Amino acid sequence: MWNLLNQDNKNQYKLLMTNFASLSEAFAQKSSDDNVIIAPIINSKFQEVSFKKSFNATIEDIGNSSYDASVKLSDGSKYIIGIKSFGVKSGFQKIAQFKKDSQQDEWGSIIERIKKRDRKGSSDEDTRDYLELANKIALIRNKRISSSKSQLQGFDFDSEVEAVYHVLMPSGAISKSKQNDEPYIMVGETAYSSIDINSLKIIGPTSPNMLQNFQFTDGQHLYQYNSADSQLLMSFKGHTGNGTSNEDIGIEKWPVNYVEDPFKLFANLNSEATNALSDHVVQSVTFMIKIERRSGFNAWYGAPKNKLTVESVKYRQVVEQAKKCKKLPSDWLSIFKKVALEDFKSNNDKILREQLRDYLINCLAPNSELFEYTTTALWRNYKTPYEVYIPIPNSKKFHDNYPDFFVENGGLLNGKTLVSSKNNRTFTIEFLPSEERMQMFINQDNGKAIQSLNSQFIFGKWVLKKVFQLKDRELLTSDTLDDLGINAITFTKYDDNRPLSMKFTYVDSHNLPKDLWK
Structure with missing residues (x-):
């Protein structure tokens, strides 16, 4: 994606991010070593806003979202983007959380089985349990990604939406004795893929004493699940997670020059507000x-808007066709009449009606004429729910x-x-x-x-x-x-x-x- 973005927009984004990073000495804790140049600082919220302003992106604020932003390029192509920032030497990065899902589906019970065996996570039973949990993680993760793509696709379900991780990776602290080294920010990009459930392979626990945390791969990326906080992490060392450095996904390098006295700069900033970056929002x-x-x-699930009577065409079609069917349960027609004609006022009554309605259609061949008449009579919209x-x-x-x-x-x-x-x-x-x-x-x-x-x-x-x-x-x-x-x-x-x-x-x-x- 990065190579397809407008160069002027990329320059603006680079300027915003490197200018912010140039003030790092104002935000960093004082180092005890005066011979060290501190690492550039990137603020994730500022990064998101800068990305939005520079590329006219839509920034999302959805809990557990599978992405942070979306962009549409001039050629019509669409991208959902995971925006990340971490050091060039950092390890696994959080990409999703499943706290409620893990609690509701009792994922912890799977981990407890592994711990109880006390086989260091290396037995066949342990591998099967880890694989069961990896499958649960993958299913929810993939649903989120698919939902995110659909919101960018809109009503055209066939339009393609690509997904990428866009990463800014600041360099680490540098010794002043290394004259040729300078602070920098590496721009990185790698595929943002759904998890290939059919290719899951368990690597094993992160250590024999941390059986609740395990790693797995789908051949596309290397993942780690941490049970305590229900977090899914991913390695960015190479495009499959098996590289030697995060810089393996690097595509551009920005030098960072620190402002000599950032506090003086802040002291002299113009206090008047500017409208240059106005988002034009009046009210939300x-x-x-x-x-x-x-x-x-769930409006589609309700009863038909017009109540049936014994004179209704829809009612008579069902009754006449039902009398011709020899294989129906003996109580089928009487239940149909009850569902069609009686009042179901309380919530419990309505749930009973729905259960009886399901029973009626489950007795019928899906392509039969009676099925057609019954679903038309008893549902708001069965064919198009x-x-x-x-x-x-x-x-x-x-x-x-x-x-x-x-x-x-x-x-x-x-x-x-x-x-x-x-x-x-x-x-x-x-x-x-x-x-x-x-x-x-x-x-x-x-x-x-x-x-x-x-x-x-x-x-x-x-x-x-x-x-x-x-x-x-x-x-x-x-x-x-x-x-x-x-x-x-x-x-x-x-x-x-x-x-x-x-x-x-x-x-x-x-x-x-x-x-x-x-």
Whole structure:
């Protein structure tokens, strides 16, 4: 990717990063050895922002995300990027964390089995257990990567998205006696691949006394899993992790010249703010994704909108066809009538209805005429289970406070009813990072839903199958969101004629964003 980026943009990025590093002596602890030149310092947050500004990238803020940024080049190619910084002599680097997954799936019990055997992790049983755990890690890791690519791909599922690690590696401390040495930053790049599950090979524990930490490879990269903090690490020494140095992935080297007196520079900086790097953000709001069994992103799972009656065409088609079938269970038709005609009011009643509905269709051949009639009668959308809407939490209060957030007067309410016409509640959303756009509108009681205007199933299929990595007719759950490191959505308004943007994100309960709406 690096060689394809615009050279002027690369020069700007280089200038930002080397200028920051030139101030390293202001941030470093005083060395006890005056004969040592300290190592350049890179601030990871500054690196991300500089990358964004220089390459017009989208920086992601998703917990456990498989990537940090995305860029679209002038030739139309798209990249998701893991942005890293570490010393040229550093070892394995953290690339993912699976804390909730490891707890929910009791990964620790696998490690305990290995410890209990006391075979130093070298027995066939130990290898099988390590392989089982490596498979679990790989499955979740790959889902996250696939979801990340899909958000950049947008609705065109066939467009290619490449993935790379972009790395800045500062040199170590240097002895002043070595006259030809100077501080530098090495630019590195290597493939950001899904884990090849079919090629997994266990290397073994990191040491006989640390059986909870083990290494494995898929032939593409060398990985290490640390059980205590549920972290996946990767070696950057060579493109497969088996090289001799991190500099094996180096593609460019930047010399760093330290400012003689960085404190004097800070003392004389102009205190007036500049608009040169303005992001044009006017307002943003972050909604937590609330999981509902039959609404929101699971709206497709609900019952048909129009209740069946004995006179309904759909009802009569099922009954007439069922009477012709000789192989149905004796109670099939009576259960169908119960599901179709009775009221199921409480949540437990509705769950029973869903269980009976599943029983009915599981009795039928998938390609039969009766299967077609039954699924059409009892499901909201069985063939295309992609009907979704984006829920606005505490929507009435939100619209009362911000009636113009999505569109002018779009959130005005009279009681529970939206005042403005559908046309006046319609607005354009730009999905990040793909930058694809779609017409959406505010809908339902209290304006609780954001729905796509003309392409509901296109939007729903993308969100459910690609972003959330669900199979057809699989419910979205909090466990799924935990796997992907997604739990919120951020909407942002701008003052430079851009449409409202939307991106999936992650909210850390210990570090809540200022724009979080409750």
